[in-house]
Amino acid sequence: MRIEVNKKNGINRKALTGLETAIILIAFVVVAAAFAFAVLNMGFFTTQKSGEVMQAGLEETLSGIEPAGSVIVRSSNGDVESITIYIKSAVGKHPVDMRDGKLVISYRDPYNFNPNIYTANGTDVTVRQLTGDGDTALEYAELWEITIEITELEDLNPNDPFSIEIKPPQGSVLKVEKRLPPVFDAVMDLG
Numbered sequence: 001m002r003i004e005v006n007k008k009n010g011i012n013r014k015a016l017t018g019l020e021t022a023i024i025l026i027a028f029v030v031v032a033a034a035f036a037f038a039v040l041n042m043g044f045f046t047t048q049k050s051g052e053v054m055q056a057g058l059e060e061t062l063s064g065i066e067p068a069g070s071v072i073v074r075s076s077n078g079d080v081e082s083i084t085i086y087i088k089s090a091v092g093k094h095p096v097d098m099r100d101g102k103l104v105i106s107y108r109d110p111y112n113f114n115p116n117i118y119t120a121n122g123t124d125v126t127v128r129q130l131t132g133d134g135d136t137a138l139e140y141a142e143l144w145e146i147t148i149e150i151t152e153l154e155d156l157n158p159n160d161p162f163s164i165e166i167k168p169p170q171g172s173v174l175k176v177e178k179r180l181p182p183v184f185d186a187v188m189d190l191g
Contacts, residue, residue: 026156033096037080038087039115041103043057046066060143064086064089064171064172065089065093065166066087066088067176068086068143068153070191072084072189073188073190074186074187075184075185075186076186078181079153079154079156081153082145083147084145084148085146085176087145087174088138089138092140092168095137095138096169097136097137098137099136102168102169103127103167104116104166105125105165105167106163107150108165109160109162111155117150124149126147126149127144128145129142129144129145158181158182158183160179162178163175178190
C-alpha cells in the first residue's frame with residue numbers, strides 16, 4: 001500500500017508504509033534463515049562423513065601383525081624347500097582371524113606370482129599357533145608360524161629376491177621381502 005506524502009509542483013512522491021517494510025524485512029529474514037539452515041545442514045553432513053572416514057581408518061590400523069623374529073629358509077640339494085615366517089600381533093591391536101578363507105597370503109619372486117597360496121584345498125601353507133590360547137585368532141602375546149612349501153620355491157636361485165604378503169581380513173598388510181644368500185645351506189636365517 002502506498003500513500004501520498006507530498007504533492008509539490010505536480011510531482012507525486014510516494015513512500016512505503018511500515019507494514020510493507022516489515023513484510024519485506026521478514027521475507028529477507030526467512031530466506032536468510034533457510035539459507036543458513038542449508039549451510040549448517042551441509043556442514044553437519046560433511047562432519048559426519050569425515051568422522052566415518054576417520055573411524056574406518058582407525059579400524060584399518062587397529063588390526064595389525066608384525067614379524068616376530070627371523071625368516072627361516074630350508075633347502076635341500078640346491079633347491080629351496082620351505083620358507084618359515086614368525087608373526088605376532090602389534091601392541092594394542094585387535095585380534096586377527098588366522099583361518100583359511102579369512103587370511104590371504106601372496107607370494108612373488110622373479111619367476112612366479114601367486115595371489116593366494118593359503119587355500120582350503122592346498123597343504124602347501126601351514127599356519128599354526130606356537131604360543132597362545134589355542135583359538136584361531138592372533139592376539140597380543142601370541143606367536144604364530146607360517147610355513148610355505150609351494151613348488152614355485154624350487155625355481156629360486158642364489159641371490160634371488162622373494163616377497164610374501166600376509167593380508168588379514170581387516171587391518172594393515174605385512175610385507176616380508178628378503179633376498180636369498182649367494183650359497184644355500186640346509187637352514188638359512190635371513191634375519
